[in-house]
Amino acid sequence: MAGTSAVSVPATTGAALPMVGKSDTKPTWCPGCGDFSVLAAIEMAVKKLKIPSHNVAVVSGIGCSSNLPHFLSSYGFHAIHGRALPVAEGIRWANHELTVIATGGDGDGFGIGCGHFVHTMRRTVDLTYVTMDNQIYGLTTGQASPTSMMGQKTKSTPAGVIENPIEPVALAIASGATYVARGFSGDVKHMADLIQNGIAHKGFAFIDALSPCVTYNKINTFDYFRQRVYKLESSGHDPTNRALAFERALEWGDKIPIGLFYRTEKPTYEDLEEVLAAGPLARQPAGLKGRDALLEEFL
Amino acid sequence: MKEITIVAGGQAGDGIASVGETLSKAFTRMGLHLFGLNAYQSVIRGGHVWFLARASPDPVPSQGDTCDVLYALDTQTVDIHLPGLAAGGTVVYDPEKFTIDPARVPVGASALAVPTLAIARKYTSQSILQNAAGLGATAFLAGIPLELLQKTLADSFGRKKGEVVDWNLGASADGYKFAQEHTSPNSNAVRPSGEPKLLxxxxxxxxxxxxxxxxxxxxxxxxxxxxxxxxxxxxxxxxxxxxxxxxxxxxxxxxxxxxxxxxxxxxxxxxxxxxxxxxxxxxxxxxxxxxxxxxxxxxxxxxxxxxxxxxxxxxxxxxxxxxxxxxxxxxxxxxxxxxxxxxxxxxxxxxxxxxxxxxxxxxxxxxxxxxxxxxxxLHLDLEVPPVATAEPNGHEFKRYRYTPSGVSPRSIPGQPGLNYIAGSDEHDEVGHLISDVKAGVPIWVAERTKMMDKRMRKLDGLLKDAVPPVLEGPATAPVTFVAWGSTVGAVRDARRILEARGVRSNLLAVPTVYPLHRESVATHLRAAERPILVEANFSGQLGRLIRAETGFEVPHRLLKYDGEPFYPMEIVRKATEVIGHGRN
Missing domain, CATH: 3.40.50.970 (Thiamin diphosphate (ThDP)-binding fold, Pyr/PP domains)
Structure with missing residues (x-):
């Protein structure tokens, strides 16, 4: 089988090469924004896993939180609104030895990108998706988001939101995600652990980060969550039980669970796509040299 | 040019496309060129579908305008296609299904009644097998040897074996022999002509x-x-x-x-x-x-x-x-x-x-x-160069470096020392976004212009490396056609018909619509006696682009937006009309 190698990506683990750190671009978020914690948690998680920066691709869509790839020293793709996941999938399938982390906000992931969210989960692509969920549109200055709660008054809903919010954790469990967790920006260490385990997990890992907007959401604040969150790990929850996970996912009121809701093992899309058995696509031969037999079907 | 055109028509689900593809493959295995048109509707069953196969020893650029053999599986096919049957042509039908009033058969053409259903019943109760019998009769009229037809039909089942394949081979041979006993091949029946062609x-x-x-x-x-x-x-x-x-x-x-x-x-x-x-x-x-x-x-x-x-x-x-x-x-x-x-x-x-x-x-x-x-x-053995073009040099990697060509060195994830962020926001040479805190700040305003200029410079290279328009035919002619895409095929056929009538013409085919080779297009069109724009749309979109890029308005237009492809004779008629109007 002939053909020219399309690229020459080193297969090295590159232990001596730089790890992921902060880039020289300073975050542009408002002081006190929950997203700082998510950035710190992602950096901690990748560092602990000792993945060199050149083997990491961080992908995002559009929104305040979607600027995140610029603040890290890895490869990154800052895509258009709502399309982080399909871009991330394409990167994974081009080179499934890369660690691919998709990030973004609730509008990006559960509004304009909700179709991709559901489909990426059902196909068990091995990547990690961290949403910075602040239940509001920040960058467009304060409209209702798909996770804004019933009754919330915003610029676009002055009389209050009159539709039910998306429940991202429940939706993820229902859609076939194989690792479903919720973090809180008020507890960076806990969130970093959830993200680290999510990256290490083979399958689609979803971490919904409660990441308060200090400027436009005066309801779902740091204090709001501090009074309500409790950790599933310390409540005897069994994350291998999908039905129980779903039950916990529906809990949203005086008590809001954070931690790991659900975890299971399934073959990933990359496992099942037979073409990828020959190694990362980017290192496979490309072209049809020596494949003249292909023309037989046309004769 | 000796050529033959076969049309098979019926309802969706009748297996018309299979009949058409088998005939087409038999023709091309005889070394003939072919154009095959598969006309269908947005339904899975019923309606009217038809397949046209036009074969010739010479290149066949379009579906042409004639029909020499019509295989009609239903009366709608008869209604639509029988009037177009050429003199010397034959319509194949099964009188058990419907009859054809002899008065409706065009002058010089004839009808051949083939008992396709009766042949099918010899093998199975599934009436779909009638197709194989009709295919056989049609192939005989077209000049396809029985052995070649049988081999092609057997191949169409792939590795499948068993009674279904045997029934099809049997019924097609029966249909073929029935036609052989009752009529002779069409006067345009083809003969083998060289090496098999790719279809x-x-x-x-x-x-x-x-x-x-x-x-x-x-x-x-x-x-x-x-x-x-x-x-x-x-x-x-x-x-x-x-x-x-x-x-x-x-x-x-x-x-x-x-x-x-x-x-x-x-x-x-x-x-x-x-x-x-x-x-x-x-x-x-x-x-x-x-x-x-x-x-x-x-x-x-x-x-x-x-x-x-x-x-x-x-x-x-x-x-x-x-x-x-x-x-x-x-x-x-x-x-x-x-x-x-x-x-x-x-x-x-x-x-x-x-x-x-x-x-x-x-x-x-x-x-x-x-x-x-x-x-x-067709050569499949193309060299495929590597995707990544950048090498680490110890300095900060400028993924979007300003270059004379506008093309910057490119890395891909997995390459150490060449990390970058691809941003949909405007960015600087490194890839840092300049869309938020830098937007509107004078040095970054200038940077934005430089980055736009860098990207847009790539158009110069694209133009240089793209396939230029080609003037087909004589350098000067009474009519010059301008066309793009599949429409070019019908124009090529129209040119041959005009040539046979002693009318010279040429064709400016535009394989790269954008960026447009404006100088070449303008030169050819300004020199043309009677340029005619031929496009399958309402407003003449290529004509509009040519006018925008060259200032030249193509004076004659043949536009069509009925969903059907151009037929060569439509173009011939337009050319004749334009020439009749004198020079423009």
Missing amino acids: LTGNQAIGLGAAAAGCKFLAQYPMTPASSIMHWMAAHSREIGVVVKQAEDELAAINMAIGASFGGVRAMTATSGGGFALMVEALGMAGMTETPLVVVESQRSGPSTGLPTKTEQGDLNLMLGAGQGEFPRAILAPSNPLEAYHLTVRAFELAERYQTPVLVASDLHLSESFGTIDRSE
């Missing part, structure tokens, strides 16, 4: 070209008439090492392809106008992030859902203008399967070289019609 659709040629050019990833959402690109690629996915992903929608399809390209492989997506409309925003992202991408836009009749199974060239304006803001792109428009192969290869070369989206503008008539290619004309 493929435009979409198969696009798939083959993509794979040969090094495409490793195709993401697509089903949409007529682009779907068969995905079908061919999926059927060969493992064999050729291409990941084929049916996405949840066109938004995902193009974004997956962009992600895969960023990740280090040549990637493609394909769709029709409706799907392309959804891809528009991401097309701009490929331009902005300088990610190579090939998009096939196989046009069908619009607007909106339009006529999903009928052709048109109505999306040129959309392709030219797709995306907010401005970014470099190329639009390549093949006219037949051989060009579809070569221009798809070229699309990948241009996309890689200039790190920008390149569109292959097809249409239903090219994508789904069959054409022939000489085996010696």
Whole structure:
């Protein structure tokens, strides 16, 4: 089988090469924004896993939180609104030895990108998706988001939101995600652990980060969550039980669970796509040299 | 030119396409060139479908205007196609199904009653087998040897064996022999003529070209008439090492392809106008992030859902203008399967070289019609250069470095020391966004202009490396046709008919619609005596582009937007009318 190698990506683990750190671009978020914690948690998680920066691709869509790839020293793709996941999938399938982390906000992931969210989960692509969920549109200055709660008054809903919010954790469990967790920006260490385990997990890992907007959401604040969150790990929850996970996912009121809701093992899309058995696509031969037999079907 | 045209017609579900494809393959195995038109509707059962196969020892650029043998499975086929049967032609039908009033058979043509259902009953109660009998009778009239027909029919079942294959072979032989006993072959019946030809659709040629050019990833959402690109690629996915992903929608399809390209492989997506409309925003992202991408836009009749199974060239304006803001792109428009192969290869070369989206503008008539290619004309053994072009040099990597060509060194994830962020926001040479705290600050205002200029400079290179327009025919002629895409085929046929009538003509075919080789186009058109624009759309979209780019308004226009492809005689009539009006 002939053909020219399309690229020459080193297969090295590159232990001596730089790890992921902060880039020289300073975050542009408002002081006190929950997203700082998510950035710190992602950096901690990748560092602990000792993945060199050149083997990491961080992908995002559009929104305040979607600027995140610029603040890290890895490869990154800052895509258009709502399309982080399909871009991330394409990167994974081009080179499934890369660690691919998709990030973004609730509008990006559960509004304009909700179709991709559901489909990426059902196909068990091995990547990690961290949403910075602040239940509001920040960058467009304060409209209702798909996770804004019933009754919330915003610029676009002055009389209050009159539709039910998306429940991202429940939706993820229902859609076939194989690792479903919720973090809180008020507890960076806990969130970093959830993200680290999510990256290490083979399958689609979803971490919904409660990441308060200090400027436009005066309801779902740091204090709001501090009074309500409790950790599933310390409540005897069994994350291998999908039905129980779903039950916990529906809990949203005086008590809001954070931690790991659900975890299971399934073959990933990359496992099942037979073409990828020959190694990362980017290192496979490309072209049809020596494949003249292909023309037989046309004769 | 000795040529023969066969039409088989019936209802969807009757197996018309199989009859047509078997006849086509038998012709091309005889060494003949062929044009095969598969006309169908947006229904799975019923309605009216028909397949036309026109074969000749010479190249066959279009479906032509005649019909020598008509195989009619129902009365609607008789109503629609019998009036067009040529003198000396034959309509094949089964009198058990319906009768044909002899008065309706055109002068000089004849009807051949073949007991196809009775033949089928010899083998099975399934009436679909009548097709095999009709196929046999039709093949006899066309001059196809029985042995070749049987071999071709058997091959169409692949590795399948058993009674169904035997029934088909038996019934086709019975039909063939029945015709042999009751009539003689058509006066245009063909003879073997050289080496077997490759028979493929435009979409198969696009798939083959993509794979040969090094495409490793195709993401697509089903949409007529682009779907068969995905079908061919999926059927060969493992064999050729291409990941084929049916996405949840066109938004995902193009974004997956962009992600895969960023990740280090040549990637493609394909769709029709409706799907392309959804891809528009991401097309701009490929331009902005300088990610190579090939998009096939196989046009069908619009607007909106339009006529999903009928052709048109109505999306040129959309392709030219797709995306907010401005970014470099190329639009390549093949006219037949051989060009579809070569221009798809070229699309990948241009996309890689200039790190920008390149569109292959097809249409239903090219994508789904069959054409022939000489085996010696197709070379699959193309060199595929590496995707990454950057080397680490210890300094900060400038992924978007300003260069005279506008093309910057490119790395891919996994390469150490060359990390960068591809941003859909405006960015500097490193890739840092300048869209938030830097926006509007004087030095960054200047930077924005420099970055736009850098990207747009790539258009100069694209123009230089794209296939220029070709003037086919004599340097001067009373009429000059201007056409793009599949319409070029019918014009080529029209030119031959005019030539046979002693009327000289030439054709300015435009394989690269954008960037337009404006000087060449302007020179040819200004020198032309009577330029005629031939396009399958309402407003003359190529004509509008030519006027915008050259200031030249093509004075005569033959436009068509009824969903049907151009027929050569329509073009001949227009030319005759224009010449009759004297010089313009």
